[in-house]
Amino acid sequence: MTERYDQFIAGGGLGGLLSAAILAHQGRKSYLVEKLPFFGGRFTSMRYQEFEIPTGAVHMIPHSSNGPLGQILLKDLNLPLKIVENEYFTAWYWSHHKPIIHRNFWGILKTLPRMNQRLFMFRKLLSDARHSDRHSESFLEYLKACTEDSQIFQFFNALIGFALSIDISQLSAAAMFRVFKRLHQKGRPGVPIGGCKAVTTALTDYIRGKGSKLQKNCELIKLEMNGSLIECAICRNRKTNEEISIRANHFILNLGNPQINEVLTKSNLSYRLPHVPTAQGGGFAYRSKESTLRNSVVAYFPENKYVKGAVEPTILSPNLAPPGEHLLLTHQVFHSTDIIRDTRRARDELLETFPQLKEEDELCIHTFYKDWPVNYACQGSDLSNFSSIIPNLFFVGDGHKGNDGWMMTEGVAHGVKQVVEKINEQRSD
Numbered sequence: 370m371t372e373r374y375d376q377f378i379a380g381g382g383l384g385g386l387l388s389a390a391i392l393a394h395q396g397r398k399s400y401l402v403e404k405l406p407f408f409g410g411r412f413t414s415m416r417y418q419e420f421e422i423p424t425g426a427v428h429m430i431p432h433s434s435n436g437p438l439g440q441i442l443l444k445d446l447n448l449p450l451k452i453v454e455n456e457y458f459t460a461w462y463w464s465h466h467k468p469i470i471h472r473n474f475w476g477i478l479k480t481l482p483r484m485n486q487r488l489f490m491f492r493k494l495l496s497d498a499r500h501s502d503r504h505s506e507s508f509l510e511y512l513k514a515c516t517e518d519s520q521i522f523q524f525f526n527a528l529i530g531f532a533l534s535i536d537i538s539q540l541s542a543a544a545m546f547r548v549f550k551r552l553h554q555k556g557r558p559g560v561p562i563g564g565c566k567a568v569t570t571a572l573t574d575y576i577r578g579k580g581s582k583l584q585k586n587c588e589l590i591k592l593e594m595n596g597s598l599i600e601c602a603i604c605r606n607r608k609t610n611e612e613i614s615i616r617a618n619h620f621i622l623n624l625g626n627p628q629i630n631e632v633l634t635k636s637n638l639s640y641r642l643p644h645v646p647t648a649q650g651g652g653f654a655y656r657s658k659e660s661t662l663r664n665s666v667v668a669y670f671p672e673n674k675y676v677k678g679a680v681e682p683t684i685l686s687p688n689l690a691p692p693g694e695h696l697l698l699t700h701q702v703f704h705s706t707d708i709i710r711d712t713r714r715a716r717d718e719l720l721e722t723f724p725q726l727k728e729e730d731e732l733c734i735h736t737f738y739k740d741w742p743v744n745y746a747c748q749g750s751d752l753s754n755f756s757s758i759i760p761n762l763f764f765v766g767d768g769h770k771g772n773d774g775w776m777m778t779e780g781v782a783h784g785v786k787q788v789v790e791k792i793n794e795q796r797s798d
C-alpha cells in the first residue's frame with residue numbers, strides 16, 4: 370500500500386511552493402512534483418557569467434514586505450529572507466529631462482510633465498476610483514472619454530505595458546482602479562536579497578525541513594477518481610520514465626491553465642477551465658560597470674515604442690551581479706507575431722535610451738509566451754474561483770490570482786491563501 374499524503378501538489382513554481390510551505394507550517398505533509406530539473410518556475414534565476422538571470426520575474430516583489438507575499442514569507446513562515454524596499458516607487462524618463470522620481474503613490478502623477486495634466490488626472494482618478502466597479506469599459510476607452518492629451522496616454526501605456534505586460538486596451542478600467550487601490554494601500558516594490566532564487570531556496574528548505582517531499586523531473590500526467598473525489602495522481606519520472614501513483618486527500622494544481630485542461634482531458638474528466646487571455650512579452654539583460662538607473666530600481670520610458678521600462682535589481686541586491694557590476698533587465702509587450710523584428714527594434718531603442726550601454730554587454734534576450742508567459746491570466750482576467758466542481762481539487766498560480774487588484778506574485782500569494790483556507794474549511798466540516 371502506497372503512503373497517503375495530506376496534499377498532492379503539481380508544479381513547483383511559486384504557487385506550488387507557497388502552498389506546500391503554508392500547509393507544512395500547519396503540520397500537513399505534501400508530495401510536490403515539478404516537471405523541470407529545478408524548482409521556482411518563473412520565479413528563480415540561473416547563474417550566467419556570475420549574474421543571476423531570471424527565469425521570469427525580474428527579482429521584484431511588488432509591495433516589498435507589505436503585501437500578501439511578504440506577509441507569508443516573513444511573518445507567517447518567518448523565513449530567513451530580507452526584502453529591501455525601493456527608496457522610490459518609480460522613476461520616469463521623459464526625453465531631454467532628468468528622470469522624475471516619486472516616493473509615494475500619488476506622487477506618480479507628479480511624474481507627468483505638466484501641472485495641468487497632474488491636477489486633471491488626480492481629480493479624475495480620485496473621483497472615479499471610488500466607483501470603480503461601475504467601469505466595465507477598457508482602460509483605453511476610459512481614458513479616451515477623459516482626455517485627448519497624448520502624454521497621458523503614453524504615461525498609462527508605459528505603466529500598464531511594463532508593470533503588467535499588457536496593452537492598455539487589454540485591461541478594464543475597474544481592474545486598473547483595483548491595482549491603484551493596492552498600490553496606494555501597500556506601497557513600494559522591493560527586492561529580496563539574493564533575488565527570486567533566495568525566496569525559492571528558502572521555501573524548498575523549509576518544506577523539506579518539515580518532512581514534505583519535493584520531486585524534480587517529475588510530471589503530473591493524470592488524476593484518478595474514486596467516486597466524487599480525486600484519489601490519486603499518476604506522474605512520470607522524466608529521467609527514468611517510471612510511472613508513480615501518489616495518493617492524497619487534497620490535490621492542488623500549480624500549472625498554467627492550458628496545462629491544467631490537458632491533465633483534465635487525460636483524466637477523462639468533463640470539467641474544464643475557461644480560456645483566459647495571457648500576458649506575453651520579452652526583454653534584455655545587460656551588464657554595466659556603472660549603475661544605469663542610479664537611484665530608483667524601477668524606471669519607465671513613456672515615449673518609447675517598445676521598451677517601456679526597466680529594473681536594476683542590483684541597486685538593492687548587489688549580489689545578483691559580480692562585484693562592481695550591475696544587472697539591467699528590460700521588458701516589452703509583444704505587439705506582433707514577428708518577435709525577432711520587434712526584438713531588434715527594441716534593442717535599438719534601448720541603446721538609444723541609454724547610450725552608455727554597449728551591445729556587447731547584452732547578456733541575453735528573454736521571451737515569454739505560449740506555455741512560459743509573463744502571466745497565465747492578464748491582470749483582471751484571472752479566474753477567481755480557486756476550486757473546481759470536484760471538492761478536493763484546487764488551483765493556484767498566476768492564472769488564479771483572483772480579481773482583487775493584487776499584481777503578479779502578490780496575486781499568486783493571495784490565491785494560495787484562499788486555497789489553504791478552503792482546504793482548512795473542508796477539514797473542519
Ligand SMILES: Cc1cc2nc3c(=O)[nH]c(=O)nc-3n(C[C@H](O)[C@H](O)[C@H](O)COP(=O)(O)OP(=O)(O)OC[C@H]3O[C@@H](n4cnc5c(N)ncnc54)[C@H](O)[C@@H]3O)c2cc1C
Nearest residue numbers: 380382383384404410411426427429589743766767777778
Ligand atoms: C519577464 C517576467 C517578469 C516578471 N517580473 C515579475 C516581478 O518582478 N515581480 C513579480 O511579482 N512577478 C513577476 N513576474 C510574474 C511572476 O514571475 C509569475 O507570476 C510567477 O512566477 C508565477 O508563478 P506560478 O507558480 O503561478 O507559475 P510557474 O512559475 O510557471 O510554475 C508552474 C510550474 O509548473 C510546472 N509544471 C507545468 N506542468 C507540469 C506538470 N504536468 N507536472 C509537474 N509540473 C508541471 C512548470 O514547470 C512550472 O515550474 C514576471 C514574469 C515574467 C515572465
